[in-house]
Amino acid sequence: MSGSHTVVEHGAQEPFLQHHFHDLGQQAEASKIGMWLFLVTEILLFGGLFVGYGIMRMLHSQAFHEGHLHLDRSLGALNTVVLLVSSFTMAMAVHSARTGNRQRLILFLAATLAFAGVFLGVKYVEYSHKFHDGLLPGRFYRHAGDSVPGVAVFFSFYFVMTGLHGLHVLAGMVAISWLLRRAVRGDFSATYYAPVDLTGLYWHLVDMIWIYLFPLLYLIS
Amino acid sequence: MSTHAENKNAVRTYSIVLGALLTLTAVTVTAAGINFGSAFINVVIALAIASAKASLVALYFMHLRHDRPMSAIIFVTGLAMLAIFLMFCFLDTLSREQVQPGLTAQAPARAVSISARILSAS
Numbered sequence: 001m002s003g004s005h006t007v008v009e010h011g012a013q014e015p016f017l018q019h020h021f022h023d024l025g026q027q028a029e030a031s032k033i034g035m036w037l038f039l040v041t042e043i044l045l046f047g048g049l050f051v052g053y054g055i056m057r058m059l060h061s062q063a064f065h066e067g068h069l070h071l072d073r074s075l076g077a078l079n080t081v082v083l084l085v086s087s088f089t090m091a092m093a094v095h096s097a098r099t100g101n102r103q104r105l106i107l108f109l110a111a112t113l114a115f116a117g118v119f120l121g122v123k124y125v126e127y128s129h130k131f132h133d134g135l136l137p138g139r140f141y142r143h144a145g146d147s148v149p150g151v152a153v154f155f156s157f158y159f160v161m162t163g164l165h166g167l168h169v170l171a172g173m174v175a176i177s178w179l180l181r182r183a184v185r186g187d188f189s190a191t192y193y194a195p196v197d198l199t200g201l202y203w204h205l206v207d208m209i210w211i212y213l214f215p216l217l218y219l220i221s
Numbered sequence: 222m223s224t225h226a227e228n229k230n231a232v233r234t235y236s237i238v239l240g241a242l243l244t245l246t247a248v249t250v251t252a253a254g255i256n257f258g259s260a261f262i263n264v265v266i267a268l269a270i271a272s273a274k275a276s277l278v279a280l281y282f283m284h285l286r287h288d289r290p291m292s293a294i295i296f297v298t299g300l301a302m303l304a305i306f307l308m309f310c311f312l313d314t315l316s317r318e319q320v321q322p323g324l325t326a327q328a329p330a331r332a333v334s335i336s337a338r339i340l341s342a343s
Contacts, residue, residue, distance in 0.1 A: 029289070033292070051307055054307065061260065077250055084239065084246065088236075088239040095228075204283045208279070211278070215249055215267035219249065219250065221263045
């Protein structure tokens with residue numbers, strides 16, 4: 001009947017429209033709701049760590065203070081700036097996609113990927129320093145000369161929280177690389193850019209989590 | 222063309238938001254060096270600044286301000302769940318003194334000994 005005919009026509013016009021959606025607008029709205037639901041599960045995943053952090057910091061406030069002195073505040077601040085700027089370039093990438101500007105989309109995606117790489121590079125420098133000094137999580141803690149017990153607890157939280165966050169940055173880099181490939185291929189247009197939009201949302205959430213991690217780990221006073 | 226105006230507008234908005242985020246980062250680093258009376262007040266100030274930054278990211282970079290309300294409803298519901306999670310865990314930890322006097326005073330030592338047990342067991 002005419003119904004199936006319409007579907008074929010749709011498919012021919014919009015290669016990225018899945019058959020169970022009316023149009024690209026509906027498809028984008030549906031996928032956006034899915035993305036926000038996923039982001040909420042991410043918030044609760046990190047939420048468990050934040051709750052644990054809060055309780056342990058309350059119980060070992062001195063150890064957390066002493067532990068944080070081993071962190072390099074300026075490297076933490078540098079990484080905060082890098083991630084904030086990468087969020088800006090990601091927002092610009094989404095905007096470029098929405099306005100159908102392929103050149104700028106590629107440029108801003110590449111910039112975001114580069115900033116993400118810088119972030120992980122700085123993290124690598126920080127981790128190497130911690131490994132060298134024996135400032136390791138839990139039973140691997142080898143640092144001598146602490147004035148209070150329990151500094152290992154701080155480093156357990158430091159490594160699990162920044163480690164999980166770092167994995168998210170890495171996953172974001174994989175997603176952005178995939179977007180870059182598709183952008184170069186010319187998949188995206190002003191009517192179809194949902195993957196860029198959704199990856200943007202994910203990237204901003206990763207940025208948002210770091211916004212809390214920075215003062216909680218590096219700025220204990 | 223309206224698209225050109227919209228283009229300039231978005232770039233302007235995102236740039237202002239980035240400027241505000243970087244300024245707030247400088248503010249939080251500075252605030253950490255000031256003693257506001259107690260460690261607790263310092264934490265509250267640090268978290269307030271972080272929340273201001275997170276709100277800017279959510280409202281502008283994540284488009285919640287101009288998006289359909291469904292995204293914000295999902296997001297805020299998630300945050301409410303996190304608030305309940307946080308609140309009850311802290312309520313529990315902070316009210317133990319009333320339930321069993323003397324427990325909180327021993328808490329740091331107890332927690333360390335529990336941590337030590339976990340560490341030596343593994």
